[in-house]
Amino acid sequence: MRFILSSALAAMALAAISVQAPAFAEDPVSVGDLRIMHPWARASAGHGKSGAAFMTIANTGGADDKLVAASTANAKKTEIHETTMEDGVMKMRMLMGGLTIPAGGEVALKPMGLHVMLMGVTEKLVEGETLVLTLTFEKAGSVEFAVPIGGPGAMMAPNMN
Amino acid sequence: MWLLVATAVAVVGAQFTIRMMDDANAPPTAEEQALTAEEQALTAQQVARDIVTGEFSLIDHHGNAVTDEDFRGSWPLIFFGYTYCPDVCPTTLGVVSLVMDELGEDAAKVQPLFITVDPQRDTPEVMADYVAAFHPKIIGLSGSLEQVAAAAQSHRAYYVKAPVEEGAEISETEYAMDHSAYLYLMDAQGVYAHVFSPTDTVEEIAAEIREFMNK
Numbered sequence: 027m028r029f030i031l032s033s034a035l036a037a038m039a040l041a042a043i044s045v046q047a048p049a050f051a052e053d054p055v056s057v058g059d060l061r062i063m064h065p066w067a068r069a070s071a072g073h074g075k076s077g078a079a080f081m082t083i084a085n086t087g088g089a090d091d092k093l094v095a096a097s098t099a100n101a102k103k104t105e106i107h108e109t110t111m112e113d114g115v116m117k118m119r120m121l122m123g124g125l126t127i128p129a130g131g132e133v134a135l136k137p138m139g140l141h142v143m144l145m146g147v148t149e150k151l152v153e154g155e156t157l158v159l160t161l162t163f164e165k166a167g168s169v170e171f172a173v174p175i176g177g178p179g180a181m182m183a184p185n186m187n
Numbered sequence: 188m189w190l191l192v193a194t195a196v197a198v199v200g201a202q203f204t205i206r207m208m209d210d211a212n213a214p215p216t217a218e219e220q221a222l223t224a225e226e227q228a229l230t231a232q233q234v235a236r237d238i239v240t241g242e243f244s245l246i247d248h249h250g251n252a253v254t255d256e257d258f259r260g261s262w263p264l265i266f267f268g269y270t271y272c273p274d275v276c277p278t279t280l281g282v283v284s285l286v287m288d289e290l291g292e293d294a295a296k297v298q299p300l301f302i303t304v305d306p307q308r309d310t311p312e313v314m315a316d317y318v319a320a321f322h323p324k325i326i327g328l329s330g331s332l333e334q335v336a337a338a339a340q341s342h343r344a345y346y347v348k349a350p351v352e353e354g355a356e357i358s359e360t361e362y363a364m365d366h367s368a369y370l371y372l373m374d375a376q377g378v379y380a381h382v383f384s385p386t387d388t389v390e391e392i393a394a395e396i397r398e399f400m401n402k
Contacts, residue, residue: 068273068277069320071270071277071280071316071317071318071320071321072270072314072315072316072317072318072319072320073270073313073316073317075271076270076271076272076273078273078274078277105351107274107351109274109275111368111386114367114368114369114384115345115365115366115367115368116275116365116366116367116368116385117349117363117365118272118273118274118275118351118363119349119351119353119363120351120352120353122352122353137274137277137278138274138275138278138385138386141273141274143273144273145351145361177281178277178280178281178320178321179277179278179280179281179282179284179285180281181278181281
């Protein structure tokens with residue numbers, strides 16, 4: 027399955043969405059057996075056409091799940107990307123086939139590793155504001171949540187500093 | 188002498204990749220094995236100084252033509268990247284900004300330079316807006332494709348345009364740049380001093396810069 031969410035798929039996902047606005051940023055966002063913890067994004071620097079969001083996704087269930095798509099109204103394309111370093115050379119590529127969230131385990135999306143990549147950001151991401159992001163999982167379905175925006179070179183969620 | 192250089196290049200190879208050196212893969216020799224670790228480190232440093240010449244002729248984010256010689260007297264801290272890079276470049280520029288804060292008064296002697304490997308999209312104006320988001324002292328450098336290639340060559344930095352999706356075509360506007368992610372420290376005379384990895388901590392980098400400056 028391609029990781030780019032087509033507009034048709036996005037519409038379907040939106041129809042079946044469970045929207046969550048946690049009372050406190052520290053509260054995990056729940057969808058099925060999954061818990062999304064400490065989501066955050068980096069503020070745009072300059073033109074800000076590219077953006078990145080990070081978080082930790084825990085699976086409290088007994089079966090693996092898979093993050094298969096991401097979307098936001100604030101970017102033309104949203105993909106899951108992986109940064110790798112090989113002999114000191116940094117490469118960034120779209121993660122093909124989805125990101126498995128193992129049963130009873132957790133996956134951290136963090137700088138120099140995995141991130142939700144926003145391509146063609148339409149409205150600059152501003153520090154202190156939030157970005158609304160939708161993630162779609164194979165089993166748990168879709169969930170929309172607010173992502174706090176930290177500084178342009180931030181290394182962790184603003185509320186964890 | 189040639190053997191010694193080849194040997195030392197192999198040693199440097201362990202420290203950072205020298206993609207453009209023909210001798211980088213020279214097999215270890217008996218002579219290499221005879222060198223002590225200290226001798227190897229000294230030789231590696233000498234060879235790195237010889238091959239990382241750090242020369243460049245670029246356009247700064249104010250639109251002025253500048254060369255490496257314009258920065259004599261300060262310690263350039265150089266990173267190659269591009270403004271469409273969402274992860275490693277903001278991470279590294281964030282680290283550089285924190286290093287400057289950590290250095291306190293000593294930061295006055297350090298000049299961070301961010302050289303784009305994507306001059307097609309990163310014009311001086313684009314660079315100006317980008318670096319301003321991180322630290323007021325960072326200077327963004329762009330130039331022609333040839334100028335950027337020459338600057339990378341003199342630092343033995345590698346970069347290549349790549350599709351975001353493995354195996355896909357590279358579109359005109361949507362592509363990634365694979366690039367060396369080292370942070371180079373040059374001394375006040377423009378001579379190579381050290382390379383940091385982007386995974387080194389702010390405290391480690393600041394402490395080492397201080398050590399080099401106080402030598």
